[in-house]
Amino acid sequence: MAFLVNGNEIFKDARKNHYAVGAYNTNNLEWTRALITGAKETRTPLLIQVSTGAAKYMGGYKLVRDLILNEMDSMDVDIPVILNLDHGTFEAAKECIALGYSSVMFDGHALPVEENLAKTKEIVKLAHERGISVEAEIGKIGENQGGGELASVEDAIRFAEAGVDKLACGIGNIHGVYPEGWEGLNFERLKEIADAVDTPLVLHGGSGIPQDQIKKAISLGISKININTEFQLAFQKATREYIEAGKDLDKSSKGYDPRKLLRAGTDAITASMKEMISWMGTRSVDDKISKVVFDEASLNEE
Numbered sequence: 001m002a003f004l005v006n007g008n009e010i011f012k013d014a015r016k017n018h019y020a021v022g023a024y025n026t027n028n029l030e031w032t033r034a035l036i037t038g039a040k041e042t043r044t045p046l047l048i049q050v051s052t053g054a055a056k057y058m059g060g061y062k063l064v065r066d067l068i069l070n071e072m073d074s075m076d077v078d079i080p081v082i083l084n085l086d087h088g089t090f091e092a093a094k095e096c097i098a099l100g101y102s103s104v105m106f107d108g109h110a111l112p113v114e115e116n117l118a119k120t121k122e123i124v125k126l127a128h129e130r131g132i133s134v135e136a137e138i139g140k141i142g143e144n145q146g147g148g149e150l151a152s153v154e155d156a157i158r159f160a161e162a163g164v165d166k167l168a169c170g171i172g173n174i175h176g177v178y179p180e181g182w183e184g185l186n187f188e189r190l191k192e193i194a195d196a197v198d199t200p201l202v203l204h205g206g207s208g209i210p211q212d213q214i215k216k217a218i219s220l221g222i223s224k225i226n227i228n229t230e231f232q233l234a235f236q237k238a239t240r241e242y243i244e245a246g247k248d249l250d251k252s253s254k255g256y257d258p259r260k261l262l263r264a265g266t267d268a269i270t271a272s273m274k275e276m277i278s279w280m281g282t283r284s285v286d287d288k289i290s291k292v293v294f295d296e297a298s299l300n301e302e
């Protein structure tokens with residue numbers, strides 16, 4: 001019978017040993033299987049997460065929980081799996097705690113910071129009573145139109161003291177596709193925060209950030225990297241190639257059958273995930289520590 005873990009030990013280990021574990025959003029059945037396959041084949045822990053929008057699309061938080069537990073059984077999963085609510089409201093976090101998600105992100109960034117902190121503390125209490133992990137957000141992650149806000153060191157300390165298990169910080173990162181002329185991650189602020197708190201730090205908007213910046217961020221304390229857009233683009237590209245090659249039109253091989261039509265895109269998610277796992281240094285469950293080696297000089301190369 002499948003079970004979920006809260007991942008606290010995994011992320012503490014990642015922070016301590018300078019590697020990162022990906023946090024991958026699921027969007028449907030195929031996505032879920034692609035992510036489980038990637039984790040199984042690399043023998044790395046899997047954090048699978050769902051946004052409110054994706055959960056609504058799929059049929060609700062309960063359906064997502066049941067889907068993941070069922071797939072874990074049917075795919076014979078023998079690696080640790082964490083199920084996380086991504087960017088949840090206060091109500092959504094409470095709902096997912098009650099449903100037995102093993103981790104929840106309460107995203108109170110749009111609230112006045114005192115209210116964000118007070119509500120985060122309530123979620124921490126509810127979650128910790130049940131052994132569930134909590135992620136909070138400080139500062140603001142930008143969207144592709146901009147609008148991010150740097151997290152302050154003072155907030156990092158206050159939220160860490162509130163007992164959050166993972167802390168998402170606005171450090172110039174953006175959700176979705178990065179715009180032309182993006183300034184890059186603010187390593188100075190990341191370092192100040194990492195020096196002030198031991199909490200594993202989370203990088204949202206992990207898709208499309210140059211590898212060297214990600215590696216530097218990991219070396220400074222980022223332990224969880226959220227990825228969604230990257231795999232959507234991988235899925236889209238492979239699906240487009242399948243259709244442009246006319247494979248969906250082949251009636252003799254039933255290329256129009258969704259089980260075939262969605263195959264190339266699904267495999268592309270797994271391939272992209274395995275590549276990321278290798279350069280984020282994600283530690284295999286069987287392995288010794290694999291530390292990300294960051295070469296400062298390479299960051300400034302064109």
Ligand code: G3H
Pocket residue numbers: 025086087174175176177203204205206207226227228229230
């Ligand atoms: O919470 C999810 C993410 O931060 C994913 O961002 O779609 O830019 O990879 P992304």
Ligand code: ZN
Pocket residue numbers: 087141175204205226
């Ligand atoms: Zn995010």
